[in-house]
Amino acid sequence: GSSSILSAFPHSITSLPMRPGDNIIPVPTALFMVQVKSECHFSNSTRQVHFLGRYIYNREELVRFDSHVGEDLAVSELGRPAAELWNRQKDALERARAAGHTFCRINYKFLESSAVRRRGRGRVTVYPAKTQPLWHHSLLVCSVNGFCPGHTEVRCFQNGQEEEAGVVSTGLIPNGDWTFQLMVMLEIVPQSGDVYTCHVEHPSWTSPVAVEWSEKFSDLENSLCKMLSRLGACVMGLLFLGVGS
Template sequence: MRSASLAMLLMVLLRLSAQGNATPENHVCQVSVECYYTFNGTQRLMIRYVYNREEFLYFDSEAWGFHAVTELGRLITERLNKLNLEELGLTRAKVDSACRESYQELESLTVQRRVRPKVNVSPSKKGSSQHQHLLVCHVTDFYPGDLQVRWFLNGQEETDGVVSTNLIRNGDWTFQILVMLEMNPHAGDVYTCHVEHPSLDSPITVDWKAQSDLARSKMLTGVGGLVLGLVFLAVGVFMHRKSKKVQRGSR
């Protein structure tokens, strides 16, 4: 389709050049083919012709004909539109098939592509107050960008205090997003990040359970006691070995 129309254009350009209408020593003719798609399944083909880096005419399948952009394009368009377009390989069936084949390849790479998201939930302190926190739901590495993230507290959806970043492009055809919830946790509270995405048969839910201050204090006390005990043990072993060496030296 394109080779026939391009050959015809080259013949016309050479003829114009011979007539003195175009005189550059070097002639560069380029063709750009564009397909536009609609949701109802129709395709529109645009073929743009560039001569010495300047577009001079284009073919539009929607208007079904050649259209001039410059004076040079007008001279050629008059000739082309007098021809039978089928002689140039331009038929509606070929135009439709050319765009449809390109669309099927594009669809297999993008439209039908599905990548499951990864979800991580972690707390982050906000400001100086020990009782105001942000709970962060970090959703990463998903495609397409159509995603819904909701927060639940003890099974009830939370809508107040929810803050979200814009969709972030990773540069590898995947996305990430952070959805944060302002919270004032109490012992036993269960916060849930609920993620829905086209790649999932069922939503991903990740829980975060609030611990009481007493439980955290006991845990820290226990860890501190363990570390202190190990320190005393190490010192005791060192002193015991040193005393044995002193006793051996006195003999």
């Protein structure tokens, strides 16, 4: 019964949440906090299910049920009495062992349409982290935002050749709404005529998405360069003239 379970914990804990399917015992939260976390890890849809039942007191995990092991494990010395007690309660242990089906697979069916099969196409943008003149080192950012699920592949190309050196990724960043964002940064030295391509593959797209970025001399920049070149030649001529006189 619940009284025997509670006796396995320190006297400061007056109640303890039970496993999925057990009665819920009210827990006063003014002085302490007890958490129970049920985790379902799926592989190959629902063919392989790994269930974890974690019991936490004030941020310290005490006991963990692991379906791969089939019994409760003491994570800390404080949880050892409870783990030993729960492992002797055969009915509760059998319910925990069955949670992979009764808890995980059933909840998977409810969440499948809204979460598991959800698709977010995302948006790809390419931009320099900081505007720099040509021939100067710069950082080109390829941003992919709002995609779901979190499986995506991003590659960077310069003039059709894939770049692997100098590529840094932030890794997946959750947006908090089941979608993700990712940024891949490439160190570049932009030259006139160079074309950089961000190549992204994602399950929600029927074909890869490629976004190009390039920085070319504008007509104004060309005129300024010519004017500065002539001005430099004129100054050099005056210097030589001054030295000769």
